[in-house]
Amino acid sequence: MDVELAKPFVKAAMDVIGTMAFITPRAGKPFVKKNSIATGDVTGLVGLTGDGKRGSVSISFQKGCAVAMVKNMLGDDIQDILQDVKDAVGEITNMISGQARAGLAEKGLVLQGSTPTVIMGDNHSITHIAKSPIMAIPFETDAGNFTIEFCFE
Amino acid sequence: MATLEGFRSKDFLDQITILNDIAGSKDPLALSGLIDLFENPTGDTGVDYMVVGVLNSVLGTSESAVVQGLGSNSQRFRTLCIRTAGEYAFASAAAPLIGMAGSETDPDLLIEILAALAKIRPAGGNAVFRAFLNHEDHLLAAMAMEMAGVYADAAALPALQAALSAAEASENFEHCDITTWKAIDSLAAIATPESLRFLVENVHHKNPTARRIITDALVRLGETVLPYLDPVYSTGSTDDRILACNIAGFIGQRKGADALVRAFDAGHFTDPNVRYAAFEALGRIGTLKGLVCLVDGLEENDELILMAVVVGLERHAAPGVLKTISERISAGTENSPRICRAIIAARALRLFQELYKDELVGDHLIDALRQSQDQDILDAFAQRLVEIGSDRSQADAANLPRARVATRKALAVDDSKSMLALYRRILTDLGFEPLLAANGQEAYAYVENGEFADVVITDMNMPIMDGVELVSKLRGSLGYDEVPIIMVTTESENSQRDVAAKVGVNAFITKPFKPGAIKALMRDLLGD
Numbered sequence: 001m002d003v004e005l006a007k008p009f010v011k012a013a014m015d016v017i018g019t020m021a022f023i024t025p026r027a028g029k030p031f032v033k034k035n036s037i038a039t040g041d042v043t044g045l046v047g048l049t050g051d052g053k054r055g056s057v058s059i060s061f062q063k064g065c066a067v068a069m070v071k072n073m074l075g076d077d078i079q080d081i082l083q084d085v086k087d088a089v090g091e092i093t094n095m096i097s098g099q100a101r102a103g104l105a106e107k108g109l110v111l112q113g114s115t116p117t118v119i120m121g122d123n124h125s126i127t128h129i130a131k132s133p134i135m136a137i138p139f140e141t142d143a144g145n146f147t148i149e150f151c152f153e
Numbered sequence: 154m155a156t157l158e159g160f161r162s163k164d165f166l167d168q169i170t171i172l173n174d175i176a177g178s179k180d181p182l183a184l185s186g187l188i189d190l191f192e193n194p195t196g197d198t199g200v201d202y203m204v205v206g207v208l209n210s211v212l213g214t215s216e217s218a219v220v221q222g223l224g225s226n227s228q229r230f231r232t233l234c235i236r237t238a239g240e241y242a243f244a245s246a247a248a249p250l251i252g253m254a255g256s257e258t259d260p261d262l263l264i265e266i267l268a269a270l271a272k273i274r275p276a277g278g279n280a281v282f283r284a285f286l287n288h289e290d291h292l293l294a295a296m297a298m299e300m301a302g303v304y305a306d307a308a309a310l311p312a313l314q315a316a317l318s319a320a321e322a323s324e325n326f327e328h329c330d331i332t333t334w335k336a337i338d339s340l341a342a343i344a345t346p347e348s349l350r351f352l353v354e355n356v357h358h359k360n361p362t363a364r365r366i367i368t369d370a371l372v373r374l375g376e377t378v379l380p381y382l383d384p385v386y387s388t389g390s391t392d393d394r395i396l397a398c399n400i401a402g403f404i405g406q407r408k409g410a411d412a413l414v415r416a417f418d419a420g421h422f423t424d425p426n427v428r429y430a431a432f433e434a435l436g437r438i439g440t441l442k443g444l445v446c447l448v449d450g451l452e453e454n455d456e457l458i459l460m461a462v463v464v465g466l467e468r469h470a471a472p473g474v475l476k477t478i479s480e481r482i483s484a485g486t487e488n489s490p491r492i493c494r495a496i497i498a499a500r501a502l503r504l505f506q507e508l509y510k511d512e513l514v515g516d517h518l519i520d521a522l523r524q525s526q527d528q529d530i531l532d533a534f535a536q537r538l539v540e541i542g543s544d545r546s547q548a549d550a551a552n553l554p555r556a557r558v559a560t561r562k563a564l565a566v567d568d569s570k571s572m573l574a575l576y577r578r579i580l581t582d583l584g585f586e587p588l589l590a591a592n593g594q595e596a597y598a599y600v601e602n603g604e605f606a607d608v609v610i611t612d613m614n615m616p617i618m619d620g621v622e623l624v625s626k627l628r629g630s631l632g633y634d635e636v637p638i639i640m641v642t643t644e645s646e647n648s649q650r651d652v653a654a655k656v657g658v659n660a661f662i663t664k665p666f667k668p669g670a671i672k673a674l675m676r677d678l679l680g681d
Binding site: 102106135 | 626
């Protein structure tokens with residue numbers, strides 16, 4: 001049941017980004033993706049396996065949102081904005097994946113998560129491994145938007 | 154036996170050893186100690202995390218403790234018990250959970266309660282889920298819809314139908330909500346005559362993603378759906394009829410082919426696009442009646458329709474079929490060269506090999522082959538001629554011309570095999586090297602691999618990634634901002650064309666078209 005899997009990730013994203021980057025995201029209407037391609041400026045991607053399931057979760061940030069998170073997390077201590085954005089998105093993706101998986105483990109659904117991969121590049125695309133429809137949940141923040149997408153089979 | 158007495162004062166290694174022992178023995182006597190550790194964590198994340206896991210597994214052996222925990226004052230423990238009740242599908246937890254579903258207002262907790270009930274699946278649970286079909290939290294509503302399908306809850310039909318219809322409102326049709334997806338899947342799972350009729354009536358839903366999900370759901374249901382397609386053939390709009398033909402083709406049952414043949418005989422398929430779709434479907438199914446109908450299709454003048462007919466016949470080349478095609482070609486009518494060209498363009502090697510046995514028919518086919526400008530096609534037939542191994546075929550193979558060397562490339566995208574075969578011919582005629590793809594995602598893969606096309610021809614509605622999305626991605630890709638893009642469409646709605654024009658389509662052409670028309674359009678756009 002994908003909805004049940006989605007909820008912990010939504011909750012974890014709100015928690016982690018709120019706590020670590022002091023940004024309050026507003027969740028929008030979840031929708032179904034026509035294709036398996038995620039588009040964004042900075043994307044954190046985690047592969048998940050376990051319990052006979054296989055899937056991937058991606059969080060794609062618009063540039064403005066990613067930069068705002070780094071600024072909030074590091075303050076004036078930004079050394080190299082590109083490297084710092086990459087680290088921050090990787091770290092945040094890891095925390096979201098970890099928190100969501102801990103929630104799912106309490107329901108008896110134990111998933112292993114891969115180390116996040118971060119892809120950067122204006123308006124890049126990445127491909128999920130999936131045959132089933134992909135659910136996407138859009139979030140708005142004052143600094144820009146981000147989208148969580150995930151698919152399981 | 155491991156005990157939790159003095160647990161907090163023990164060192165880390167002892168603590169995890171004890172917890173490990175309890176996880177193995179699942180000793181119910183450890184329950185109260187574990188609950189205390191859960192309520193008042195030790196502060197060591199590793200240990201606390203393990204406590205949750207061990208408590209969950211011990212609770213799994215004690216249904217009564219879980220049910221009792223559902224009434225706990227601690228929300229944290231209550232949530233854990235809700236999850237455990239679901240995980241182990243404890244039947245006696247259903248009644249208290251149903252009670253909680255009626256009074257709880259927090260969407261996060263509600264989703265836990267409903268998820269647990271979904272796993273327990275108590276008798277009469279459908280009424281609980283039905284109450285959430287229109288919930289403002291989309292994830293909750295989606296879960297309720299999914300369960301309406303699991304319970305085959307006919308009483309949920311009005312809400313599911315309303316959800317699908319609401320997604321057609323003009324401002325909504327660019328995004329497909331997950332509730333729309335779940336409503337479609339549930340309508341298919343309920344599978345009453347009413348729900349199936351409703352899905353069939355909505356095959357041409359305004360939202361392209363919803364349309365795709367409806368088609369997939371109907372194809373999955375298979376033969377049950379066929380009777381509901383029949384009325385569409387006679388009374389549906391052109392687009393409805395095309396989609397109904399596609400679905401019948403994908404389902405691939407004899408009954409579906411029979412209904413298509415009946416609709417042909419009754420004169421319901423006058424529109425060339427519908428005829429194309431119907432022939433394609435008959436080719437896919439391949440029953441005897443369908444083959445007879447396909448053979449009649451050899452009389453068609455439209456090259457595109459003829460291509461669908463030939464692709465269908467190639468799949469099921471039976472002796473009777475071969476004899477008729479042979480007669481049509483040797484009759485020397487106006488259509489004879491068209492049939493030959495279609496056989497070559499569709500790369501119908503099986504038909505070719507059999508038909509070639511007749512010398513006169515073979516010569517006609519070789520004439521058509523010599524006109525091809527597609528080196529791949531020339532090579533494929535040359536190889537087959539060599540394999541045939543007669544003196545005549547060896548000589549024909551040796552005398553085939555070389556195609557002009559293409560200096561430009563063109564990308565053609567369509568989910569129909571016969572359309573791609575037609576594009577291949579048109580493009581090679583114009584001296585392009587064709588790059589062919591069955592959907593937007595395949596097409597975009599060429600771009601990602603660094604291929605460059607001088608012109609792009611794309612269908613609008615395709616699975617996986619449709620034409621509009623492909624064009625918007627192409628326009629954002631290096632080197633593709635100015636490339637002429639032609640969209641081929643059967644769509645009647647202007648709104649969809651507007652969307653396509655907005656993302657950067659240069660010109661539209663409506664199916665069916667004469668190959669000359671698209672060639673002229675391409676020359677025009679490329680300034681040749």
